[in-house]
Amino acid sequence: xxxxxxxxxxxxxxxxxxxxxxxxxxxxxxxxxxxxxxxxxxxxxxxxxxxxxxxxxxxxxxxxxxxxxxxxxxxxxxxxxxxxxxxxxxxxxxxxxxxxxxxxxxxxxxxxxxxxxxxxxxxxxxxxxxxxxxxxxx
Amino acid sequence: xxxxxxxxxxxxxxxxxxxxxxxxxxxxxxxxxxxxxxxxxxxxxxxxxxxxxxxxxxxxxxxxxxxxxxxxxxxxxxxxxxxxxxxxxxxxxxxxxxxxxxxxxxxxxxxxxxxxxxxxxxxxxxxxxxxxxxxxxx
DNA sequence: TTTATATGTGATAGTGTTTGTTACATTAGG
DNA sequence: CCTAATGTAACAAACACTATCACATATAAA
Numbered sequence: 001x002x003x004x005x006x007x008x009x010x011x012x013x014x015x016x017x018x019x020x021x022x023x024x025x026x027x028x029x030x031x032x033x034x035x036x037x038x039x040x041x042x043x044x045x046x047x048x049x050x051x052x053x054x055x056x057x058x059x060x061x062x063x064x065x066x067x068x069x070x071x072x073x074x075x076x077x078x079x080x081x082x083x084x085x086x087x088x089x090x091x092x093x094x095x096x097x098x099x100x101x102x103x104x105x106x107x108x109x110x111x112x113x114x115x116x117x118x119x120x121x122x123x124x125x126x127x128x129x130x131x132x133x134x135x136x137x138x
Numbered sequence: 139x140x141x142x143x144x145x146x147x148x149x150x151x152x153x154x155x156x157x158x159x160x161x162x163x164x165x166x167x168x169x170x171x172x173x174x175x176x177x178x179x180x181x182x183x184x185x186x187x188x189x190x191x192x193x194x195x196x197x198x199x200x201x202x203x204x205x206x207x208x209x210x211x212x213x214x215x216x217x218x219x220x221x222x223x224x225x226x227x228x229x230x231x232x233x234x235x236x237x238x239x240x241x242x243x244x245x246x247x248x249x250x251x252x253x254x255x256x257x258x259x260x261x262x263x264x265x266x267x268x269x270x271x272x273x274x275x276x
Numbered sequence: 277t278t279t280a281t282a283t284g285t286g287a288t289a290g291t292g293t294t295t296g297t298t299a300c301a302t303t304a305g306g
Numbered sequence: 307c308c309t310a311a312t313g314t315a316a317c318a319a320a321c322a323c324t325a326t327c328a329c330a331t332a333t334a335a336a
Contacts, residue, residue, distance in 0.1 A: 002321045003228030004294065011242045012230065019238075025311065034232040036296050041312065058304025061311040074245070084293095085226050086253075090141030092150065094172040100157075103273035104149045107212070111260045115224075115253040122249045135241035140292050142323065163282065174325050179283065196333025199282040222322095 006043045006081050009033050011074065013044070014052070015132050018065045025062040046080035070129035078123050086119055087112050144181045144219050147171050149212065151182070152190070153270050156203045163200040184218035208267035216261050224257055225250050 013029055026037040033040070044063065047053045054066045078084075089112060091105045151167055164175040171178070182201065185191045192204045216222075227250060229243045 002294070003223070004226050005228045005230040006294080007227055008230040008239075008242055008246055009232075012236075012239050015238045015242070027311085032233070033230065037312095038297070038314090039295060041314085042295090045313080055312065056304080057302070057310095057312045059308090059310045060305065061303080063312095085141070088142050088223050088226055089145055089257075090143045092143040092146040092171065095170070098150075099273040099276035100153045100270070101146075101150050102276060103269050104146055104153070106272070107260075107264060107269060108146055111257055114260070115257050118256055119227075119249055119253050122245075122252070126245060131241045131245060132238070134244070135237040138237035138240060140323065144323080165282090175283095176285085176326070177324060179285085180324095183284085193283065194333080195281090195283045195331075197279090197281040198334060199332085201283095 004084055006084070007074075007078060009035070010043055010047065010077055010081065011128065011131065013040075014047070014065065014072070014077070014128055015069065015135065017053075017063060018069050018128070019132065021065075023056070023060070023062040023064045029063065043081065046082060047077065050076070050080050052076065052080065068129070069132050070127050072128045073124055074126045074128070074131075075120060075123035077128075078120075086116050142222055144222070145212075145216060147173070148181055148185065148215055148219065149266065149269065151178075152185075152203065152210070152215070152266055153207065153273065155191075155201060156207050156266070157270065159203075161194070161198070161200040161202045167201065181219065184220060185215065188214070188218050190214065190218065206267070207270050208265050210266045211262055212264045212266070212269075213258060213261035215266075216258075224254050 013033070016032070017024060026040045030037040030040045044053060048055055048063075052065070052067055052072055053063055055061065055063050089108060091108055092101065093105075095101050151171070154170070155162060164178045168175040168178045182191060186193055186201075190203070190205055190210055191201055193199065193201050227246060229246055230239065231243075233239050
């Protein structure tokens with residue numbers, strides 16, 4: 001399957017929005033990411049709904065930050081994207097009564113759950129301010 | 139994105155092949171998994187190439203184990219599937235010189251790498267015999 | 277030797293998710 | 307009013323796994 005770059009893109013945008021401390025239109029953001037403005041609006045809608053961003057319509061409207069970078073974690077952004085799947089490895093459920101299938105799937109489920117926990121733990125421990133500070137050092 | 143059930147399916151098949159200790163045709167395996175025989179042949183080809191399985195063509199041909207279950211790890215099977223991607227979270231590479239993008243991607247890369255390492259460590263530590271033994275207890 | 281039955285593999289379509297694009301209603305500043 | 311922005315619906319494109327058909331090749335068994 002293919003991959004999902006929304007988290008990477010949205011984090012990038014949020015930090016720029018905060019550093020520039022001004023409103024940016026979807027078109028301006030889209031050009032920055034080399035993607036389509038409609039895709040920008042779609043992927044940022046959840047962040048507006050959760051109060052991390054605000055938008056204004058009409059002329060000279062656009063997107064601006066509603067919180068500081070240290071008030072938002074990577075996990076907050078991940079959840080605002082509707083918590084997309086993290087892992088590709090899926091389970092086959094063809095013989096629900098087969099103990100071999102159950103044993104295989106239990107193992108894969110455990111491994112996936114551990115990996116997911118690790119990722120989410122890191123997401124929760126990282127604020128956007130941490131990322132911005134890291135960027136300053138480059 | 140959608141997910142990839144090949145690892146789950148192949149592990150299931152290998153354990154059955156070994157427990158039954160006989161040749162099974164692609165059609166028989168396909169019925170067991172409720173999938174198409176051609177898909178079976180394709181997803182098991184790498185295992186044959188690596189010597190975990192053998193095939194015979196012609197009448198009464200099919201697939202049989204070439205090794206014991208305790209000689210194969212989950213990681214061996216994963217590699218025989220050509221090491222498909224484990225994680226969905228991808229990186230955006232639109233502004234290679236932007237330090238913010240670099241900082242975001244470094245973080246995501248580190249997290250992904252750690253999660254992948256965890257998964258592969260578990261895959262390497264688990265033999266098919268472990269899974270079969272676990273299935274016996276159910 | 278012929279026949280039936282396998283695998284091996286190319287070609288093409290189906291499926292689900294992200295991304296691309298168009299279209300248009302809605303909103304708001306100048 | 308006019309311009310420029312968001313909000314969304316609708317639908318196509320891209321991508322990977324899966325489904326299916328077709329057929330060459332191989333081989334056991336009659």
